[in-house]
Amino acid sequence: MNYFNKIPTIIYNGQVAKNLLARAKLSDQTIKNKTAFYPYTMDETDRADTLSQHYYDNPGYTWLIWMANNMIDPYYSMPLTEEDFNKHIISKYGSAEKAMRKIAFYRNTYNRETTITIGDYNSLQPRFKRYYDPILNGDEVIRAYRRNSGLDITKTNRIITLSVSTVKGNFTVGEEIQVNGTNYAFVTCVDSAAITAQHVNGSFSVGNKITGKDSGATATVTSSTTIVETIAFTDAPYWEPISFYDYERELNEDKKHVQLLDVRYSGQADAELKRLMSVS
DSSP states (O other), X not given: OOTGGGSOEEEETTEEEEOTTOOOOOOHHHHHOGGGEEXXXXXXXXXXXXXXXXXXXXXXXXHHHHHHTTOSXXXXXXXXXXXXXXXXXXXXXXXXXXXXXXXXXXXXXXOTTOEEOHHHHHHSXXXXXXXXXXXXXXXXXXEEEEEXXXXXXXXXXXXXXXXXXXXXXXXXXXXXXXXXXXOEEEEEEEOSSEXXXXXXXXXXXXXXXXXXXXXXXXXXXXXXXXXXXXSXXXXXXXXXXXXXXXXXXXXXXXXXXXXXXXXXXXXHHHHHHHHHTTOO
16 A cells, blocks of 8 residues: 555645645554564665565555654665665765764773673772672572673763964864874864863873864964863773764664564554545
């Protein structure tokens, strides 16, 4: 069934038109029935129409896939192919390299295989113990500790203000400034005598020469002041900067996990759509 054909028509400015503001959804009873849905992981070759053909034996049920997953945009709500993903990155960030360099946020990293002994855990400073969960034996007794699920997120690790001199060129907001390949940060505000930056990696010391990666501007640091510190230097090993590229990749991977309304309910959904759209 073609979803677009079921959208009711209206008279707009004297012309017959489809009411694109009309929307339908699955009934609350269907949504609450967990047995009515089948989890599916899409691969590179899957599209909504081919998945509809494969599962419902009808390519016209793409609308049911979108509806079952509460998708608004049929293109960007579905996982992009590798080619389309790369085009999306370039269109949004200018290049894959820029997307890989720019930081979206920081996340508490973890490795479930990383374990420490009870003694090592007890010797940790209290602030670090929150990064570990106990491992229990069959008798519910702690036998070791391992890194926890790492769900904590913070927008940035640190914000600094650099007083600068001998400025050549114009630094730009958003660009990366570097002392070398290791020490860098991203500009949030700039004037002729000072630069404020976030996502700081390494240190910026008096006398350091900084360079704008995009603008090519240079300056010499005369003072460095930390304004905000959300992740202490000692905590840095427990946190990982997540680039916009990795963030977009994760979002795209998540979109591969969809739920399909059981084929037994497709006829019911079809009838419900007709009713909601007031189409005979």
